Amino acid sequence: MKEDTPKGFATNQNRGFKMTFDNGVTASVQWGPGNYCEARNYSYASYDAPMKAPSQCWESANAEVAAWDKNGKWITKKLFPGLKADDVVGYLTPDKVLAFLNKCAKFKEKKRVLRKTKPKNVGLKRKKNL
Numbered sequence: 001m002k003e004d005t006p007k008g009f010a011t012n013q014n015r016g017f018k019m020t021f022d023n024g025v026t027a028s029v030q031w032g033p034g035n036y037c038e039a040r041n042y043s044y045a046s047y048d049a050p051m052k053a054p055s056q057c058w059e060s061a062n063a064e065v066a067a068w069d070k071n072g073k074w075i076t077k078k079l080f081p082g083l084k085a086d087d088v089v090g091y092l093t094p095d096k097v098l099a100f101l102n103k104c105a106k107f108k109e110k111k112r113v114l115r116k117t118k119p120k121n122v123g124l125k126r127k128k129n130l
Contacts, residue, residue, distance in 0.1 A: 014058055019101075024070025027104040028088075029097055031060035036090020038062055064090040065100045069109065079103045 007020045015032030031037040039060040066076050066088040074087040079100065083089065092100065 016063065021105045023105070023107060025075065025104045025107050026068055027101055028066045029063050029101075030065075031063040032058055035060075036064035036088060038091075040090075062091045062093055063097055064088050065092055065097060067100075067104050067107075069107075075107065075109075079107065 007022060009017055009019050011017050012028070012030060013032075015035065016028065016030030018026055018028040020026040032039050034040065037060045039058070066074070067079055068074050068076075076087050076089060077083070080089055089100075
């Protein structure tokens with residue numbers, strides 16, 4: 001999800017927000033029809049209902065979250081180790097959303113260290129010619 005999002009905040013169709021931290025991680029918090037939240041299947045609301053009523057406050061008891069790095073690579077799964085998740089995680093309470101945002105702000109990509117392998121003949125002594 002590569003975007004030219006400056007650090008800071010942005011809204012998303014009156015159904016949530018995203019924010020980009022100094023480390024380049026963008027966190028998305030969404031609640032509304034179609035999102036993995038209480039409001040997902042409201043029978044009276046179409047997907048674009050929040051945009052049709054911009055002056056109203058759209059509410060949900062929980063929300064879905066997702067995160068990506070400065071290169072647009074999804075990192076949501078890295079923030080929820082052991083969880084068999086998609087690129088989004090849903091039905092999080094406000095306290096869990098706050099914990100997610102803190103993880104995003106502190107996230108540092110682990111650099112892969114390539115280990116050098118020893119050649120197979122290292123450590124073998126040569127026999128002296130007699």
